[in-house]
Amino acid sequence: MAKGKTLLLSGEDCVLLRLAEISALATELRAQFETVEVVAYLRNHRDFLNSAVQQLIRMGFPISATLAMAKAAPETLEPLRVMSPIPAYGPRLRDWIEVFGKDNVHIHNYDRMCQNGQDILSHFYTNHLSEAAQMIVNKTQQRSNSRFSATAIDLLDYLHSRTPPMLNGQPNARFVFNLQRFFGQIPGPVFHVGEAFDRSCSVARDTDRPMLEAILSDESLENLYQDRPPHGDVSVAPLPEAIKNTFADISITAHLSQAREKFFAASNKLKLDPEDEIALGNLRVALFNLNAPDSLRSCASWLLREERYALAQLYLDKAEQVGAPAASLVKMRARLEHNV
Missing domain, CATH: 1.25.40 (Serine Threonine Protein Phosphatase 5, Tetratricopeptide repeat)
Structure with a gap:
């Protein structure tokens, strides 16, 4: 924090930064601010997977390509600057701690925070903003990310097959992006990527554990690793083509x-x-x-x-x-x- 100045730099893309890029960012920030702190929120591996796959589909990736991406080795995705939907928290956090120091990297358990009735915005506001900064930031309890049902994800995938993000190797100007408010209102079963990926998540979290034990408190580690009931695959009855067409037309209008x-x-x-x-x-x-x-x-x-x-x-x-x-x-x- 510089005298009289606070900068909030936030984004999921921060997890894609490589060690050299994190070092360059630290050099730039330290030249302008007296103190620099890093705040990270970790959620359990399985829920992260479901959320990451949803987000990729909402961005325009086809379901088939997204699931293939979830199975890909991290080194395959690295050149694409896409984080694997099956997370590897340990190596990512290790790089940030190496650059900024353990005392300046604050790690919170997303699941425990939600159990306490908080969201990231309210938790960050309360725990990491100075009183002066709180005076100029509007606190909100509203969630900006709508959870999409499995039905909505299927419809969104169909819409993107009609207006894909890329056309003949060029960005498609008619691409319809995200539509949070529209698709967030479509009811249906909760979206899960399936039991096969649960097994992949179990392997990933076991691989992560030794490194996280050195980083997290015992309570946070226990919460992150507590067993959750298996959900299995969720089947969604296929919608007739005519209904999908109607939804696609309505969503484009919205x-x-x-x-x-x-x-x-x-x-x-x-x-x-x-x-x-x-x-x-x-x-x-x-x-x-x-x-x-x-x-x-x-x-x-x-x-x-x-x-x-x-x-x-x-x-x-x-x-x-x-x-x-x-x-x-x-x-x-x-x-x-x-x-x-």
């Missing part, structure tokens, strides 16, 4: 609605504060999610009126990329060229 909502909420904020960094960032998020030519054209028109020419250029380019006739963009492109 996706468009969310993106437009984000765009116009950001545009309203910018009327009050033209330099609002969060609002400007949300205009780029909306650009990523919008994939209807008419919506992209109307957003580009607003951006031109507000003289945000660089963003207008991006919106016009994507509108043409997803099928807007070039002739329908001529006037806006002419205005853009006149002002750039």
